[in-house]
Amino acid sequence: MGGLSKKIFQIQTISDQSKQERLLLDSGNLLFKRQSVAAGPNQERLTAAAIMQIYQKIGYDAVGIGPLDMAAGMDFLQTGVAEDFPWISANISDDRDKPLFRQWISKEIQGVQVVITSLSAPPTTLPPSIKVAPWESILPELLPRMTKDRNNPFIILLSTLSTEENRLIAEQYPAINLLLGAGQHLRNASPQLINNTLVTQTDKQGQYQGLLEISFGKQRTWGQNREKQLADLQNRLGSLNWQLQRLEKKSAGNTSKEKYSGTIARLHKDRDTINAQIASLQDTITKEQSPDMFTDQYQYRFIGLESNMPDDSSTDNILKDLNRQIRQLHKKPSKAKKTTDTMTLFSPWRDLVGFRVCESCHVLQTEFWQTTQHARAYTTLAVKEKNLDLECLPCHVTTDLFTTSLQNLPKEHLLTLPRELQSVGCESCHGSGKTHSVDPERFKMVRLPGKNICLNCHTPEHDDNFDYETKLVPISCPAELNK
Ligand code: HEC
Numbered sequence: 001m002g003g004l005s006k007k008i009f010q011i012q013t014i015s016d017q018s019k020q021e022r023l024l025l026d027s028g029n030l031l032f033k034r035q036s037v038a039a040g041p042n043q044e045r046l047t048a049a050a051i052m053q054i055y056q057k058i059g060y061d062a063v064g065i066g067p068l069d070m071a072a073g074m075d076f077l078q079t080g081v082a083e084d085f086p087w088i089s090a091n092i093s094d095d096r097d098k099p100l101f102r103q104w105i106s107k108e109i110q111g112v113q114v115v116i117t118s119l120s121a122p123p124t125t126l127p128p129s130i131k132v133a134p135w136e137s138i139l140p141e142l143l144p145r146m147t148k149d150r151n152n153p154f155i156i157l158l159s160t161l162s163t164e165e166n167r168l169i170a171e172q173y174p175a176i177n178l179l180l181g182a183g184q185h186l187r188n189a190s191p192q193l194i195n196n197t198l199v200t201q202t203d204k205q206g207q208y209q210g211l212l213e214i215s216f217g218k219q220r221t222w223g224q225n226r227e228k229q230l231a232d233l234q235n236r237l238g239s240l241n242w243q244l245q246r247l248e249k250k251s252a253g254n255t256s257k258e259k260y261s262g263t264i265a266r267l268h269k270d271r272d273t274i275n276a277q278i279a280s281l282q283d284t285i286t287k288e289q290s291p292d293m294f295t296d297q298y299q300y301r302f303i304g305l306e307s308n309m310p311d312d313s314s315t316d317n318i319l320k321d322l323n324r325q326i327r328q329l330h331k332k333p334s335k336a337k338k339t340t341d342t343m344t345l346f347s348p349w350r351d352l353v354g355f356r357v358c359e360s361c362h363v364l365q366t367e368f369w370q371t372t373q374h375a376r377a378y379t380t381l382a383v384k385e386k387n388l389d390l391e392c393l394p395c396h397v398t399t400d401l402f403t404t405s406l407q408n409l410p411k412e413h414l415l416t417l418p419r420e421l422q423s424v425g426c427e428s429c430h431g432s433g434k435t436h437s438v439d440p441e442r443f444k445m446v447r448l449p450g451k452n453i454c455l456n457c458h459t460p461e462h463d464d465n466f467d468y469e470t471k472l473v474p475i476s477c478p479a480e481l482n483k
């Protein structure tokens with residue numbers, strides 16, 4: 001959620017800087033991190049509702065629906081906080097084939113009718129009485145309906161289908177001018193022209209924003225990327241000039257000038273050709289920039305989120321409200337999940353003993369550990385009133401990282417950890433100590449935690465300059481004095 005607020009700040013800044021009309025689009029998969037979430041009030045649903053509020057507040061024009069958005073069922077998307085949320089999906093319907101969402105929206109931009117539609121990938125298990133039609137059956141009847149009575153529209157397809165399906169669609173439907181993907185496994189993919197469809201996608205989970213600047217021409221075909229062609233030619237010219245200079249110098253101080261003259265003449269000829277090409281390309285560029293330019297042109301860039309970017313203040317209230325709701329929800333964990341139960345019953349805490357037990361034999365290391373940030377990790381959350389937030393707790397408490405990855409934690413138990421497992425304790429780095437604490441000679445601990453252990457928590461998102469060797473120094477416990 002911290003990322004979302006930074007992303008909004010970035011979008012607002014870019015919009016403020018640009019005088020152009022903008023379209024704010026998201027292809028989908030924005031609400032949840034997995035395909036099904038539990039019923040009833042829980043943090044995942046509260047968070048998803050807040051995301052919808054924020055998207056609506058900053059004025060998204062259209063948002064596609066992916067399998068990760070369907071995790072709480074279709075009602076969740078259609079009712080409640082976001083009644084007029086700009087969801088679109090052309091292929092989600094009820095069991096009588098009645099579409100459940102708007103199938104497209106249109107907007108006039110720079111005098112051009114832009115029509116935006118969306119295709120959803122089906123989730124692994126479909127909610128009851130919901131159909132997600134395949135693109136092969138939808139597109140042939142959808143496209144004519146969308147473009148009817150529209151003069152030369154620009155068509156955008158938002159898609160959570162696979163890269164392969166997107167490619168097939170682009171090949172078969174050149175009428176689609178722009179296809180924005182949001183599959184689950186692709187990183188940033190620079191725009192690629194397939195027939196007449198520009199296909200692109202940004203990294204998942206909002207780590208990047210894609211900014212595509214389009215100037216519309218008279219015809220709905222893409223022009224070539226002249227700037228790149230020009231840069232390539234200028235590069236070649238540069239290297240030719242360099243070769244020529246070198247050869248001319250060599251030949252000047254050489255008795256057998258003929259040895260070089262052939263090559264020099266050829267290079268001169270090449271240079272003339274390239275100069276002519278550059279002149280003609282510059283001419284084309286000037287023409288294309290004139291008002292009656294023929295084709296559509298684009299420029300793009302991907303903009304990464306940086307952890308030091310400020311949060312957007314207009315979303316503050318929504319996020320504060322969300323935190324209040326989460327605290328309210330988690331204040332009294334159910335009686336069935338008492339602290340003692342968590343430690344005795346549930347893996348990955350079952351074999352942990354907590355730092356107080358270690359202290360009884362390792363006074364020196366415990367005193368040292370208490371001076372490190374790790375010992376304060378839980379307090380850090382508490383000060384920010386984030387210690388009841390299931391998104392934050394995994395890395396700010398002690399779990400057995402040698403047996404359970406943070407992704408697979410039974411998160412609800414994080415709220416019932418005993419005090420000695422709050423903060424990043426001994427056993428986060430040295431492994432669980434139940435047997436060792438009883439018979440240390442027979443059951444050894446991990447002495448030096450490897451880099452992979454740290455990386456569970458020191459992920460790029462939370463620590464963008466983690467260097468194992470450097471960061472090991474301030475946290476390495478001292479050896480026993482008598483060794
Ligand atoms: C009953 C006393 C006792 C308790 C309790 C105890 N240790 Fe140890 N620990 C030892 C002794 C003794 C050694 C040295 C064993 C040796 O050298 O063979 C040791 C060694 C270690 C080592 C070095 C690696 C090894 O196993 O030789 C680490 C790391 C360690 N302990 C961590 C912990 C942690 C973490 C806890 C709490 C979960 C803990 N110990 C609890 C007595 C204890």
Ligand code: HEC
Nearest residue numbers: 373376377380395396424428449453454457471472474475
């Ligand atoms: C269970 C999660 C977790 C593990 C495992 C972990 N850390 Fe940390 N680390 C944290 C958190 C959280 C903080 C910040 C605590 C705070 O400021 O409240 C932190 C802070 C630090 C700091 C101090 C802040 C800084 O950047 O200078 C260092 C150094 C550090 N960790 C190094 C390591 C190293 C090295 C390892 C592996 C041997 C490691 N950590 C393993 C979660 C973890």
Ligand code: HEC
Nearest residue numbers: 002380384386389391392393394395456457458459462463
């Ligand atoms: C994937 C693990 C992970 C998660 C999840 C996580 N943190 Fe942290 N956090 C860290 C690590 C690692 C550090 C230490 C960073 C460093 O060394 O620079 C840290 C440091 C911090 C700090 C102190 C440094 C600072 O930036 O001021 C705060 C505050 C903090 N985290 C708050 C949170 C909150 C709030 C959440 C939930 C929204 C959260 N963390 C979720 C791993 C995590």
Ligand code: HEC
Nearest residue numbers: 355358362365366369425426429447448476477478479480
């Ligand atoms: C962030 C990771 C981390 C945490 C948390 C941590 N340690 Fe360590 N510990 C280390 C590292 C690194 C070393 C140095 C290992 C080496 O150099 O071989 C070490 C060494 C040790 C040793 C071996 C000392 C020796 O004689 O060589 C003991 C014992 C130990 N730690 C106990 C503890 C106890 C007890 C706690 C909790 C109070 C704790 N550690 C918390 C990382 C950690």
